[in-house]
Amino acid sequence: MNTNTATALDPRRVQRRTVLILSAAQLLSGIGNGASLSVGSLLAVQLSGSNAWAGAVTTVMTLATAVAAMPLAGLAERRGRRAGLATGVLSGMAGAILVVAATVTGLFILLLAGAALLGLGTAANLQARFAAVDLAEPEKRGRSLAVVVWAVTAGAVAGPNLIRPGAVVGEALGLPGIAGPFIFSAAGLGLAALLLLVGLRPDPLLHALALRGEAARPPGRQRGVLKRGLAAVRSSPSARLAMLAVVTAHAAMAAVMSMTPLHLQLLTEGPLHPGAGHAHAASTDVFVLIGFTISLHIAGMYALSPVMGWLTDRAGRLPTLVLGHGLILAAALTAGLGAGRPELVTVGLVLLGLGWSAATIAGSTLLAESVAPGDRVLAQGVSDTLMSGAGAVGAGMSGLILSWVGYPGLNAGAAALAAVVLGAIVLTGRRGPAPASAAG
Template sequence: METAPVVDPAQRRIVTVLSLVQVVGGVGNGAGLAVGALLVKDVSGSSGWAGMAVVMLTLGAAGFTMPLSSIAARTGRRPALALGWLLGASGAGVIIAGAEIESLPVLLAGLLLFGASTAANLQSRFAAVDRAAPGQVGLALSLVVWSTTVGAVIGPNLTGPGATVADAVGLPDLAGPMLFSAAGFAVAGLLTALLLRPDPLIRVEGAKPAARGVRAALPHVRGRAATAIFAIAASHAVMVAVMALTPVHMEDHGASLNVIGLTISLHIAGMFALSPLMGVLSDRWGADRTILLGQSILLLAVFVAGTSGHSEVQITVGLTILGIGWSASVIAGAAMLTQAIAVVDRPVVQGFSDLSMNLAGALGGLLAGIVVALSGFGTLNAAAAVLTVPVIGLVLAGRRVAAAVA
């Protein structure tokens, strides 16, 4: 008879607090995603610059990932996550200033700083599994990801109310949602600092990881860990590339701000709402199979979105499916990575994974603007589909090796 796994008594509290923080922080992230590209387009006067919004957001997330991971390795998850959220709040404030004075450099700098909130958001999912039982890694991780759904779905729909608030305080309409972002991130940071106790990474027995930085992570990036990191990065690049230019594509075809906000909201719901299912699939069906499922869904998504033309319904369906494919791939990839790395080495390797993920997203957003400017939204989706091929190949190769060893 099998013995039930011993559950850390602090684990439930940790997941609950992280989930609460994700709800609040998700409002800020959702609001920022909905208007970032439109703000850059408005201030720069060019659709070609619009993709730089997601580029700067993801570069910011990438830039803060390893410093926050190093802080976590040295002092624990709580100070690292709290700092990330508070830096994101500062970034929202800089974005508002950039919109007010119509300065593109200030706006881009604010978006870069805003990206720290994304780094905190991503590292929260790993904090949820620091004390999780081995057979519940995917579920614990996905529950925290799922909690982002509430705030992230509300956020993009604050575009209209944000414009009303902006008018009341004398700001440009598109800067309004950033007021909600600043408030959401500030509250998320304070909740983390006050309630995330005990710290997830500081074990009961007092052991803390000491290794920090990219050099400490690289020796562990091999085998299943390398496959997981590549799958996460490539899937994120597909999602960011298509999502980044969708608001501009829709606005160019006459869609209202409310319709654009609803589309991004449903896309984010696709990313997060089914994450517990993806976590359970990863735990019970296998992370590799779940990644393959995610790649198949991404292929369907880019076909639907890329052939949408003027159809607001079809582009919304495509973006929703895109979020679901991202969810399956990224959650299963994160679970595979966590299971492949010893606890003491996890913070820096997970940080390297998030760094790779955000750099891939930044590159995807940058190239997306160029591709759309040169050849259109349909070509962008076709190019994104190509990125699924090496992921599928790596996962299948890993399964063959595992079968041969067995």
């Protein structure tokens, strides 16, 4: 797109269309990812023949998301947001199809390959929130980003409820019933990719560059994208703070959330004893409790995203970061000190979701405006890489931490992470406010 064409288009109108298209695509792909996560552990156990592999699908997806963030960011830098997002989402669709093939063939390795490609779809979903601020006015960046994050809510809520209808669809197609949710995944991701390819025109990133009289990086292999992204973040104190806030919030959330179902099971039933006569009835009760708690946690993460975006714009980036990590601290104290009471654990998980929402939206907004325009896409890629990596480490280490120091100790670790960020924000405030914008 040349500068004359870009100038002829109203940036506000393009921005409204961009947010609408991104939100609709997030909703469709969110349904796909929610359906996948709802039965991934069950399928891993079924195909591997061992409970030890129950977390394999989630782990592979998370690691693939971290690994894919920088290549997708590099693609967006060269070809625009549409190319980067559509590539990731189409890869996720291919992953869902591979998982369906795994259920038919019984090949565990095929399941892991599908999970890895689904991780690319998740990486694209994460980067969509940054695409929402390419053209946003400075005073509306938080709200634009938050609306796209909020669009995931419907998928996150609907996905786990697609197991039964998915089984009906799968069996109607002559496939194993457990393949059904992944059919929904493939369909949702395919529609999201089509919507991005057709609807995301003009490309928000390329349009923003054209308005500034700049050009995208030339096509071809670009080396050192991670190094350039890290250098951009290191060069800005505000970007470093934003990165710290987002990464620690995600690590704390992943660690506590991943072990809460097990803690609630141990709290209400005690250790499992095969052959116990009351096991079935008790398991039914605890599954209801776990499902209720995790659903409220997910609602806390996404449902109030527009409110967090509004606060980010009206109250400021740093005050909203204080709110976010203050809520994470309160969540850890509530769940940790109330570890013996399921209702307090549930309250803690809701606060944890709300804190994650505020910290992620405010931190992502601050990052987007704290680096030079030419470095923004790669800095955002670094953020997603570290965020996903921190989530994988947090979830992976949480089981060991739980076995060493128990659920209260796990929450104490999350509280310590939040306290570190709050301390960093205080130090930043004493040095002076963060720059309003490096991006214009």
